[in-house]
Amino acid sequence: MKIAVIGTGYVGITTSVSLGELGHELIGVDIDPEKVKKLKQGILPIYEPGVESLIQRQLAAGSLTFTTSLKEALPDAEVIFIAVGTPSLPNGEPDLHYVEAVAREIGTHINDYKVIVNKSTVPVGTADWVRDLIERELERRHVKVEFDVVSNPEFLQEGKALEDARHPDRIVLGSSSQRAKQTMQTVYANVNAPIIHTSPRNAEMIKYASNAILATKISFMNDIAKLCAHLSVDVSEVAKGMGLDQRIGPHFLRAGVGYGGSCFPKDVEALYALGQSAGQEMSILRDTQRINREQPGWVIAQMERELGSLKGKKIALLGLAFKPNTDDLREAPSLKLLPLLHAAGATVRATDPIVTDPVKEQFPKVGIAADAYEAALDADAVLLCTEWASFLKIDWKRIRERMKGDRVFDARNALSIEKVEAAGLRYWGVGRKGSA
Ligand SMILES: NC(=O)c1ccc[n+]([C@@H]2O[C@H](COP(=O)([O-])OP(=O)(O)OC[C@H]3O[C@@H](n4cnc5c(N)ncnc54)[C@H](O)[C@@H]3O)[C@@H](O)[C@H]2O)c1
Known part of the structure; x- marks a missing residue:
């Protein structure tokens, strides 16, 4: 399966290489050109045990690539993971402007059915909001493109991220679409972990409450x-x-x-x-x-x-x-x-x-x-x-x-x-x- 991961930070890069290990073809996208330059050379810009050697192996095999261009990454991808940061605003609420920018860009570029999967930690209701943002972009383009938004929160711990991604305690999939549910089951087909199928809002709350x-x-x-x-x-x-x-x-x-x-x-x-x-x-x-x-x-x-x-x-x-x-x-x-x-x-x-x-x-x-x-x-x-x-x-x-x-x-x-x-x-x- 062809998958794009947007954001190549701690979560995005670990998600990319662990999905790559499952046999998927990955493209990692980041707006930071320095990060992408290093990743293309097989250099991990952060410290996370075990990840760099997987990047090098998958780059050499041609199953993992990196780009700064979302436009370039989207056409082939069947599934698009969003793994950008959601830092705190001064009032404690999460800053969703990175998620918003990505959602708008997805709406600007998609031309066929995509499953858009949010891995960033976001407040209840964000999946609906992302759907609205994409729909508005599609309306602006006067095109009709089918897509689904899934909430798939990440539970990995830095320092043992790879281990957590390979052997999660559970996979939470928040989706109201049968088609997206089937796609996500294929994405995680070879992971031995219980899958919780629930609504996007429940999935978003499961992450925060955990x-x-x-x-x-x-x-x-x-x-x-x-x-x-x-x-x-x-x-x-x-x-x-x-x-x-x-x-x-x-x-x-x-x-x-x-x-x-x-x-x-x-x-x-x-x-x-x-x-x-x-x-x-x-x-x-x-x-x-x-x-x-x-x-x-x-x-x-x-x-x-x-x-x-x-x-x-x-x-x-x-x-x-x-x-x-x-x-x-x-x-x-x-x-x-x-x-x-x-x-x-x-x-x-x-x-x-x-x-x-x-x-x-x-x-x-x-x-x-x-x-x-x-x-x-x-x-x-x-x-x-x-x-x-x-x-x-x-x-x-x-x-x-x-x-x-x-x-x-x-x-x-x-x-x-x-x-x-x-x-x-x-x-x-x-x-x-x-x-x-
Ligand atoms: N770090 C963890 O241990 C962890 C665990 C579980 C969940 N999460 C959640 O996952 C999300 C990502 O966390 P992280 O620690 O990986 O963040 P990070 O800051 O390490 O990485 C985010 C990346 O997104 C990139 N980015 C921002 N805007 C972009 C855009 N428009 N297009 C492409 N790339 C863009 C940034 O350049 C950066 O490389 C957050 O919501 C976080 O709460 C983090």
């Missing part, structure tokens, strides 16, 4: 962690005990410095804004956001309490990306910790296996180290912000020898207390040992 519950689990555990800190209870043990209950499940129960990334913060905001516009006060979401906003400040306050003051202290910050295995810095907790550390008078030497340059540009005062050992040189304290695998394998004795102080702040509850303490260091975690 991200909102995951974000809420994180904020809930961060609140529990703060209570644990007062009561000398270890929240990691609590999470383990809770997670074995099948009604709760083990995922997204780890307390830490809060969630970040390009999805949870904006999607919780968007769902809250949707509630506001419908006159429905989504108070759980308001608290989910508030707890998340406050969490980096709480971590810094704990560090100040433990160290007396942060004034003049040297902090080794481990991890900048919003989570491991990605270069994505959107809403990364590190970007919230850095100004707080600076405001408290600390100097910071940071390290990350992948992403450093954009942080250096934004915070010129931050020193960048090649690795954790260099970052720890003369440091009063180490602060773990992103739990990259390399940080979990650190030789803490080597770190201890290089440090001036002896404190390790684990803002992700990811380190082994025993290993840190065996090196003669003092451990602090979020609602774990050391917290009070």
